Amino acid sequence: xxxxxxxxxxxxxxxLGGVAGxxxxxxxxxxxxxxxxxxxxxxxxxxxxxxxxxxxxKKKHGEPVDLLVLGDSIAAGLGADRAKxxxxxxxxxxxxxxxxxxxxxxTAAVVGSESSMLASQLASLPRGYRPxxxxxxxxxxxxxxxxxxxxxxxxxxxxxxxxxxxxxxxVVGTCPDLGALRPVPQPLRALGSRASRQLAEAQREAxxxxxxxxxxLAHVVGPFFITNPEEMFSLDRFHPSAHGYKRxxxxxxxxxxxxxxxxxxxxxxxxxxxxGGSG
Numbered sequence: 001x002x003x004x005x006x007x008x009x010x011x012x013x014x015x016l017g018g019v020a021g022x023x024x025x026x027x028x029x030x031x032x033x034x035x036x037x038x039x040x041x042x043x044x045x046x047x048x049x050x051x052x053x054x055x056x057x058k059k060k061h062g063e064p065v066d067l068l069v070l071g072d073s074i075a076a077g078l079g080a081d082r083a084k085x086x087x088x089x090x091x092x093x094x095x096x097x098x099x100x101x102x103x104x105x106x107t108a109a110v111v112g113s114e115s116s117m118l119a120s121q122l123a124s125l126p127r128g129y130r131p132x133x134x135x136x137x138x139x140x141x142x143x144x145x146x147x148x149x150x151x152x153x154x155x156x157x158x159x160x161x162x163x164x165x166x167x168x169x170x171v172v173g174t175c176p177d178l179g180a181l182r183p184v185p186q187p188l189r190a191l192g193s194r195a196s197r198q199l200a201e202a203q204r205e206a207x208x209x210x211x212x213x214x215x216x217l218a219h220v221v222g223p224f225f226i227t228n229p230e231e232m233f234s235l236d237r238f239h240p241s242a243h244g245y246k247r248x249x250x251x252x253x254x255x256x257x258x259x260x261x262x263x264x265x266x267x268x269x270x271x272x273x274x275x276g277g278s279g
Contacts, residue, residue: 048078048111049111050073050076050077050079050080050086050111051080051081051083051085053077053086053088053105053107054088054107055104056102056104056105057093057102057103057104057105058096058097058101058103059102060102061100061101062100062101062102063101063102064101064103064104065095065096065103065104065260066103066106066130066131066133067088067092067103067104067106067132067134067135067256068106068107068108068125068131068135068168069087069091069105069108069109069134069135069136069137070109070122070134070136070137071109071118071121071135071136072111072112072114072137072140072141073111073112073113074137074173074176074239075087075107075109075135075136075137076107076109076110077107077109078111078239079233079239079240079241079244079245080240080242080245081242082242085242085245086107086245087135087245087249087252090245090246090249090250091105091135091249091252091256094249094250094253094256094257095253095256095260098262098263099257106125106129108121108122108124108125109121109137112141113138113141114138114142114145114152114155115142115147115151115155115156115159116151116152118136118138118155118156118158118159119158119159122162130167130168131163131166132168132260133168133170133171134163134168134171135170135172135173135252135256136156136160136171136172136173136212137172137173137217138156139174139176139199139200139203140178140196142175142199143175143178143192143195143199144178149198149199150202152202152203153199153202153203153206156172156203156206157206157210160172160206160210160212164210164211164212169259169260170207170211171213171214171252172204172207173214173215173252174200174214174215174216174217175199175203176196176217176218176222177193177200177217177218177226178192178193178195178196196218197218200216200217200218204271207273208271210273213255213258213259213266213270213271213273214271214273215251215252215255215271216269217248217251217252219268219269220251220252220267220268220270221247221248221251231243231244251269254266254267254270255270258270
């Protein structure tokens, strides 16, 4: 969920265009008012730059794992106060601890990205770069900008195919449940929740069919954001806090380790690829 979309436009833009045509004038006005209310409540306290966590972790562990992180502001780590609290850093340290190998983290994720921007993130990589495992978290901005699900999924599928062609294992974290965003009033929040869950399911199917592993974030970590928002969200109440990233990384790590062949079994909410994958 990139800040320039969520904090500027609000979740209202995720659903307003889809529902306005079929609702009465009064209902449309309500949604407009709620969008303005959400924008005022949220503001933009985090800026648009996440901490830079890219480095070589646990060099003493020997042969490195090359970890690539792609996607939006969650993937980039916006909301974390320190580099070590970002999603990429926590995953890197989790891999190093569990696999007994060093980890070279490269973060190509960009705050505010939609799925269509995954191609430019891949294009920004050095020539010949071949990650061992790539983690993708994207989708929130597609919802807020009312990008058709089929279009969003097409861009994700192309990114997975590109990475698989490079020889990388891929783990996709599906679109989080936007229903957890408390600053967004009802009924807007419920509409955002439905839209994000629809995208997440389509992402799951497309990624699995192309050999990626999938982590359903709404299932494995979403409940923590719903029941403990003060702890899980950062200052803007939209992006994860340090604790939120800790939970998210812990939730995603089993599939990352399975992709690397470190573990065989994964818990509920983790899905193995249908074809061409490592499990």
